Amino acid sequence: MSxxxxxxxxxxxxxxxxxGWAWTQSPxxxxxxxxxxxxxxxxxxxxxxxxxxxxxxxxKRECKCLYPADRNQAPIERDIRIYEQFRVVDATVLSGVQAMLSDAAATMIEGEEDEEGQTLMSRALSKALCHIHRVEAESSAAVKVWSRILVISAADDSPREYIALMNTIFAAQRMGVLIDICKVSGKSDSVFLQQAAEITGGNYLKVDTTRGGGESMLQTLMFTCLADHYTREVLVSPTSETIDFxxxxxxxxxxxxxxxxxxxxxxIFCELTPVCSTCQTKFSFRVARADSAAPHQAVNGSLKQSPKPAAATAAMSTLTLS
Ligand SMILES: [Zn+2]
Ligand SMILES: [Zn+2]
Known part of the structure; x- marks a missing residue:
């Protein structure tokens, strides 16, 4: 890559x-x-x-592209006091967010509880990568467009999304796309988004919303996320000392x-299983049987009760790798 x-x-x-639920939890x-x-x-x-x-x-339900706006949308009124491009972007984004918030509120009134503060982040990242791919394909070969993604995240991680999210993160890494994360709210740091920033070479920034009336978000964005690929080579980015992998x-x-x-x-499984539920591979525990004091337990698949789980694990990896 150049x-x-x-x-x-x-x-x-x-x-x-x-x-909306996640933002209500934030100062x-x-x-x-x-x-x-x-x-x-x-x-x-x-x-x-x-x-x-x-x-x-x-x-939690949908992911929409707010800008560039749909061609069928009504044109925005002109205002000579504001720079044309700013005005179009500002009006389109603000009206789009308002529409999504009111749609979500209307759905909740109909009786569906929305207690979980989780967002479809893998879907949004996939859509972002599709946009990037299209723009890069449309641009001329003489001009290289450097792409990056900025995620302003308020919700907690959704463990169900782990596989899809990791796939999009590795796709972004292969495409040379940086992912910056600005974590505004949430009970704790986002484990998955921290990994997204680390793997793609972006920044993970947690905004202190308790100080300065929340103005620190703009400061964080301006100082860290405004720099393009070229400028980042000469800047020293804030580093996270502890990343949860x-x-x-x-x-x-x-x-x-x-x-x-x-x-x-x-x-990845939290406990030993005789058959992989994803690819249906049957693990052979013959070496475990030689080492273990309880061979029948291992063969019959009741591995949770095995008195030597460590020995069984070692055998599993030895056998399946050979
Ligand atoms: Zn599990
Ligand atoms: Zn498998």
């Missing part, structure tokens, strides 16, 4: 988490966050006229500290 040049344009895909309101995001987007567009922008919004098990979708990995398809 080196980024100062004159190369950028493509920024902003993914805004519009999960920073979604309106305030939206205002700060709009200022950041305008600053990005002002940096270089060739810079391209895509804004996606995602909640834990995975979720494929059986219960729980985050696990120690898991068992199928050596055929790399599925």
């Amino acid at each position: 080196e980024p040049l100062e004159s190369d344009p950028s493509l920024l895909v902003v993914i805004l988490d519009v999960n 920073l309101t979604i309106d305030n966050a939206l205002q700060q995001m709009i200022i950041f987007i305008n600053a990005y567009l002002a940096l270089k006229p060739e810079n391209k922008l895509v804004v996606l919004a995602s909640n 834990r995975a979720t098990c494929f059986c219960h979708k729980r985050i696990v500290d120690i898991g068992f990995v199928c050596s055929v398809c790399l599925s």
Whole structure:
């Protein structure tokens, strides 16, 4: 891959988490966050006229592209006091977010509980990668467009999304797309999004919403996420000292500290199983039977009660790898 040049344009895909429930848990309101995001987007567009922008919004049910807007949408009124591109972006994004929030509220009134503060992040990232692929394919060979994704996340991780999310993260890594994460709310750090930033070379930033009336989000975005690929080579990015690399098990979708990995398809399980539920590979425990004091338990698949789980695990990996 070629080196980024100062004159190369950028493509920024902003993914805004519009999960209403998650924002109610945050000291920073979604309106305030939206205002700060709009200022950041305008600053990005002002940096270089060739810079391209895509804004996606995602909640628990749907993921929509807010900008560029649908051609069928009604044209926005002109205002000579505001720069044309800023005005179109601002109006389109704000009206799109409003529409999504009111749609979500209407669905909840109909009786469906929305107690979980989780967002369809893998779907949003997949959509972002599709936009990036299209823009890169449409651009001329002489001009390289450097792409990056900024996720403004408020909701907690959804362990069910682990597989899809990791696939999109590795796809982004192969495409050379940086993923910056701005974590605004949530009970704790996002394990999966931390890994997304680490794997793709982006930044994971947790905004302190308790200080300065939430203004620190704009400061964080401006100082860290505004820099393009070229500038990032000379900047010292903030680093996370502790990154949580834990995975979720494929059986219960729980985050696990120690898991068992199928050596055929790399599925992760929280407990020993005789058959991989993903690829249906039957594990052979013949070596375990030679080492273990309880051979019948291992063969019959009741491995949870085995008195020597460590020996059985070692045997499993030895056999399946050979
Ligand atoms: Zn499990
Ligand atoms: Zn497997």
